[in-house]
Amino acid sequence: MIVSVASGKGGTGxxxxxxxxxxxxxxxxxxxxxxVEEPNLHLFLHPEIEGGExxxxxxxxxxxxxxxxxCACSDLCQFKAIAVMGKLVLTFPEMCHGCGGCIAVxxxxxxxxxxxxxxxxxxxxxxxxxxLMGRLRIGEAMSPPFMRMVKSKLAEMIAASARDAxxxxxxxxxxxxxxxxxxxxxxxxxxxxxxxxxxxxxLAWEAFVPLGKPMGAVxxxxxxxxDDIYRxxxxxxxxxxxxxxxxxxxxxxxxxxxxxAEISQQLKETFVSLQGKxxxxxxxxDAGEAVHA
Amino acid sequence: MSKIAIxxxxxxxxxLMDPRFGRAAGFVVVDLETMSTGYIDNGQSQIMxxxxxxxxxxxxxxxxVTCLLTGxxxxxxxxxxxxxxxxxxxxxxxxxxxxxxxxxxxxxVQMATGPNRxxxx
Numbered sequence: 001m002i003v004s005v006a007s008g009k010g011g012t013g014x015x016x017x018x019x020x021x022x023x024x025x026x027x028x029x030x031x032x033x034x035x036v037e038e039p040n041l042h043l044f045l046h047p048e049i050e051g052g053e054x055x056x057x058x059x060x061x062x063x064x065x066x067x068x069x070x071c072a073c074s075d076l077c078q079f080k081a082i083a084v085m086g087k088l089v090l091t092f093p094e095m096c097h098g099c100g101g102c103i104a105v106x107x108x109x110x111x112x113x114x115x116x117x118x119x120x121x122x123x124x125x126x127x128x129x130x131x132l133m134g135r136l137r138i139g140e141a142m143s144p145p146f147m148r149m150v151k152s153k154l155a156e157m158i159a160a161s162a163r164d165a166x167x168x169x170x171x172x173x174x175x176x177x178x179x180x181x182x183x184x185x186x187x188x189x190x191x192x193x194x195x196x197x198x199x200x201x202x203l204a205w206e207a208f209v210p211l212g213k214p215m216g217a218v219x220x221x222x223x224x225x226x227d228d229i230y231r232x233x234x235x236x237x238x239x240x241x242x243x244x245x246x247x248x249x250x251x252x253x254x255x256x257x258x259x260x261a262e263i264s265q266q267l268k269e270t271f272v273s274l275q276g277k278x279x280x281x282x283x284x285x286d287a288g289e290a291v292h293a
Numbered sequence: 294m295s296k297i298a299i300x301x302x303x304x305x306x307x308x309l310m311d312p313r314f315g316r317a318a319g320f321v322v323v324d325l326e327t328m329s330t331g332y333i334d335n336g337q338s339q340i341m342x343x344x345x346x347x348x349x350x351x352x353x354x355x356x357x358v359t360c361l362l363t364g365x366x367x368x369x370x371x372x373x374x375x376x377x378x379x380x381x382x383x384x385x386x387x388x389x390x391x392x393x394x395x396x397x398x399x400x401x402v403q404m405a406t407g408p409n410r411x412x413x414x
Binding site: 074080083084088 | 341350
């Protein structure tokens with residue numbers, strides 16, 4: 001079972017929840033940081049890194065001696081990553097989406113695959129769990145292709161020995177967030193009962209509902225704000241799985257890099273209960289019950 | 294050899310210049326010898342997420358112009374225009390196409406040596 005911990009708004013507590021779940025999870029697990037633009041799960045889980053790999057995207061390299069300036073490549077490219085200007089072929093590797101179309105369509109075989117570095121993947125052990133993370137190269141604008149590489153590595157790890165995965169997803173509701181959650185079995189939306197939290201929570205719900213995955217909400221900083229989120233969840237049939245109280249002790253522990261499931265028995269029980277409810281959600285869906293119709 | 298392109302909001306000499314290059318409404322192409330004009334519509338650029346400047350550079354290069362008069366040019370468009378050997382007169386704004394051409398003819402438009410706008414703007 002793959003569980004994605006996502007949110008609309010940033011800073012609502014995805015990593016807090018993902019790290020705590022990873023710590024109390026009672027089955028074989030890999031904890032995955034898919035927020036490749038700003039990974040931080042490792043700051044809480046302190047993994048021992050055992051291996052790594054650099055991810056690349058295929059970009060075209062031009063052999064100017066073979067090019068006849070026919071423009072087949074630049075006519076095909078939807079992103080203007082390759083342009084024929086008079087007797088010069090220009091490439092803009094940072095704009096390339098790596099589809100390989102230009103290389104395939106060139107009648108003179110004047111284009112060959114080169115590489116653009118996307119980021120660094122690393123893996124290891126964090127306590128009883130396995131750990132996997134991606135870190136996007138500074139300056140790289142496209143995270144989904146790199147996230148897909150991290151996800152392939154995850155699939156490889158799960159194929160090698162069956163285990164669950166807790167995925168710390170990026171914030172927002174655009175391509176990176178959707179890429180992170182789209183092949184998970186359960187989506188946990190972490191939110192807070194503030195106006196910003198509520199607004200972005202609605203966006204996240206709208207973005208993820210079409211994926212047809214079982215979803216539930218975790219309300220962090222419960223006690224702040226008003227009850228708009230609770231009403232919204234009630235209307236949409238979205239279960240509120242657990243609440244995490246708005247408590248100074250939690251903020252202090254977080255700022256010291258501690259996993260909050262480890263600071264009190266009560267919080268530990270909150271996350272054990274969350275684990276149970278996530279499993280119930282997944283099982284209910286397996287039993288064929290319609291999700292959020 | 295004497296054709297220039299001016300970013301424009303419309304097809305004629307009396308239309309206002311469009312200060313944008315990649316996402317300009319269009320380009321008035323002026324033959325400096327005969328003062329005859331043509332127009333290249335650039336409406337397609339409005340739907341592009343990226344690469345509008347590069348596409349615009351390709352469009353005017355294919356029209357055989359030797360010089361561009363516009364407001365702002367980003368780094369990728371600048372590179373593409375330079376590769377095609379097209380001179381760039383930039384920082385022109387609030388003029389009609391005709392006024393821009395006159396400034397160019399009397400030598401008061403300086404050719405740019407670098408882009409004057411960030412990518413994607």
